[in-house]
Structure formats: structure tokens, C-alpha cells
Amino acid sequence: MNRVIHFEIHAANPQRAISFYKKVFGWEFTSWGGPEEYWLIKTGPDDKPGINGGLIKRRSEIESHSVIAYVCTIGVESVDKASKEVTENAGEIVVPKMPIPGVGWLIYCKDTEGNIFGIHQDDPNAK
Numbered sequence: 128m129n130r131v132i133h134f135e136i137h138a139a140n141p142q143r144a145i146s147f148y149k150k151v152f153g154w155e156f157t158s159w160g161g162p163e164e165y166w167l168i169k170t171g172p173d174d175k176p177g178i179n180g181g182l183i184k185r186r187s188e189i190e191s192h193s194v195i196a197y198v199c200t201i202g203v204e205s206v207d208k209a210s211k212e213v214t215e216n217a218g219e220i221v222v223p224k225m226p227i228p229g230v231g232w233l234i235y236c237k238d239t240e241g242n243i244f245g246i247h248q249d250d251p252n253a254k
Contacts, residue, residue: 144182152209
């Protein structure tokens, strides 16, 4: 079985995207220092489940049609609190809070760069 080991965010304005993810989720960004603009993203402590990722300057504009990509979902303590943080930092809720019965709550958001991502809160009582 193969696991996801890294994710990547593409951004027209990397500094704007870095600011968004720092403010909303507290992620840490470090410049890779390579031949192109690339930042490594630390999403949490190494001893906790999860993956780290990267952020790169988008090479072209997003077309007007749907973006074809994997959607990464971020675990949070409160979907309601995270939803507020997203909208207060120029993000957008694109699919409102919905229950996953017996699992938790899920919303889909759009970041400042037009990327879709999910936010999930564990709650075995969700209905």
C-alpha cells in the first residue's frame, strides 16, 4: 500500500498564500533556497500523524474551468473556528459545514490563490 507523503500548494502570490496558511493554521514556512521559488511547509510536530508539504509559485493562471487535483484535508479542533479564520483571512467557504455521520464535520474552502482544501473536525456524534 502506498501513502501520500507530501502535498504542494501552487500560488500566484506565494507571500499572500504563506500569510493565509500561517494565520489560519499556524503552519511554518522555510525557503528551500533552490533554483526556483519554493517553500517547505511544516504542518505540525514530527511525532504526530500527518504530512508536511511545499508551496511553489504557480506557473500559469487558473483556467475558468474546474481545477483537477487532489484535495488535501486539514484536521482541526473546531470547524466553526477554522471557518471563521478562513473568511477573516480572505479565504472563502465553498461547501458549507456538513456531517460525516459517526466521523465528524467537514467543510471545503478556497484559499487566496483559488486552491480548494478541506477542513475536518473529529466528532463521532456528528449526524
